[in-house]
Amino acid sequence: MKTPGMLKRHALNGAGHIVLGPLARAHLRSLARAGDRQEFLFRTLRDRLASTVAGRDIRLGKYATYREFIRHVPPQGYDFYEGYVKRVMDGEPNVLYGDPTEFFLMTSGTSGFNRKIIPCNKALRMTLERTQRLALATLISEGGGLTLASDRFAYGTRSNRENVNGIPKDYISGIIPHLVPRVLREYIVPTESALEISDGAAKVRRIAHETRQRDVRGIFGVPAHLLHVLRDVMAEWGVGCLREVWPNLATCVYSGTSVQSFRHSLDRLAGRPLQYFGTYVSTESPLGFEIPGHASDPARMAFLPDHVLYSFTELNGTGAPPLALDELKEGGEYLLNLGTPNGILHYAIHDWIKVARTKPFVQFELMGRIDAVLNAATEKTSDAQLACAVRLLQERLDLPIAHYFVHPSEDDEG
Numbered sequence: 001m002k003t004p005g006m007l008k009r010h011a012l013n014g015a016g017h018i019v020l021g022p023l024a025r026a027h028l029r030s031l032a033r034a035g036d037r038q039e040f041l042f043r044t045l046r047d048r049l050a051s052t053v054a055g056r057d058i059r060l061g062k063y064a065t066y067r068e069f070i071r072h073v074p075p076q077g078y079d080f081y082e083g084y085v086k087r088v089m090d091g092e093p094n095v096l097y098g099d100p101t102e103f104f105l106m107t108s109g110t111s112g113f114n115r116k117i118i119p120c121n122k123a124l125r126m127t128l129e130r131t132q133r134l135a136l137a138t139l140i141s142e143g144g145g146l147t148l149a150s151d152r153f154a155y156g157t158r159s160n161r162e163n164v165n166g167i168p169k170d171y172i173s174g175i176i177p178h179l180v181p182r183v184l185r186e187y188i189v190p191t192e193s194a195l196e197i198s199d200g201a202a203k204v205r206r207i208a209h210e211t212r213q214r215d216v217r218g219i220f221g222v223p224a225h226l227l228h229v230l231r232d233v234m235a236e237w238g239v240g241c242l243r244e245v246w247p248n249l250a251t252c253v254y255s256g257t258s259v260q261s262f263r264h265s266l267d268r269l270a271g272r273p274l275q276y277f278g279t280y281v282s283t284e285s286p287l288g289f290e291i292p293g294h295a296s297d298p299a300r301m302a303f304l305p306d307h308v309l310y311s312f313t314e315l316n317g318t319g320a321p322p323l324a325l326d327e328l329k330e331g332g333e334y335l336l337n338l339g340t341p342n343g344i345l346h347y348a349i350h351d352w353i354k355v356a357r358t359k360p361f362v363q364f365e366l367m368g369r370i371d372a373v374l375n376a377a378t379e380k381t382s383d384a385q386l387a388c389a390v391r392l393l394q395e396r397l398d399l400p401i402a403h404y405f406v407h408p409s410e411d412d413e414g
Contacts, residue, residue, distance in 0.1 A: 012149040012184070017147075020141070021140075021141060030305055031305065031360070031361035032361055038325055038326075042065070042069065046060055046061065049345070054095060066309065070346060075313060075346050076348060089104065091165055096342055101121055101167055103120040105119075105169075123341035124342040127285070127308070127341055128175075131304055145250045146251055150187065152220055153230075154188050154189075155220070155225055156225075172282075189211045191210060217246075217248045220253045220254075226266065227269065250272075251274060252276050253277045254278055259299075277289070277292065284340065284344065287303070287338065289301060296356065297356065297363070299365070302364075309339030310336065311323065312327075312328060314335075315335060322346075330356070333352065334355070337349070351370075354367050
């Protein structure tokens, strides 16, 4: 006899199959026509934002095409937009956008310093929701046992609970849970109230209690954070691996960093090899995710041409104007610039990518952030190089490496 809860889950999974399957297929078609989709998105944002203070200042309305815009308006860092952001925080209307401000998103900064504030208007919030649905649609279409109403363990930052003129100010990881449709929140553990607990031991006990009887099929979060909390939860349960409690766990959806240096430890924790699905989300915007079944390498990512404007500055270029998405070359290394519905257009975020393939759609690897704190150790190294080094050492020693730090070389030759 099926219970009401089982019937509800079955109905949601059926609806998810009907809605999300076509969404994933449409995304693949969009990727193959990325140049056209970028031009359409630019015209949409131009018409919406040209009359704002920032739009008038950069003369947004005069550009007929996105290619023309990125050739004539140089990428700008946060310093350029900071004054506009302060005016938005003071309550001035129509500065960056015309619709309501719903959140202020905080970047983590470098060791807590240089923190930036990114206004999130209604249009950007809707972009976040759409890309969440798209990532879930793609993940489900890739297999791995996840469905729309599968139980999943999602571990993120507890809410910051600050406000600016009555508008929430928080990290993106504190906002994302609020964007999940209410009908699906009961399938996500731990609860927000568990994440709010400040005492570490009490938090682990609560999480262990909330998740012991759930049929968790996917774990979601930053790899290092997942390792830390799940080890503690397993100790609370008194088990040797997660499979003893979650026999259907098969998928890890990660963000925030490369997973390569964590795969060995996560697989050992799970008690089986997991299927990994990477998402690329910054405070400023969602930027892409992996499509393992359609990429030349499962760890390569694809962009979101229907939702975010991209341009690319050659990493070792000669000062040439940025390139559009359909102008990238295989093997090329670029710095990423983006544009979003909150009026922050052609914004240089200093993320470094390497293009692996351009057909049937652009596939890329995230190499790191050029101005990352790692350079404070005087070592010129990328996140990708560190991940590779840790992975190779784990394979050689057959031991998990949970933590590491960068130490300046004492060799004068580097």
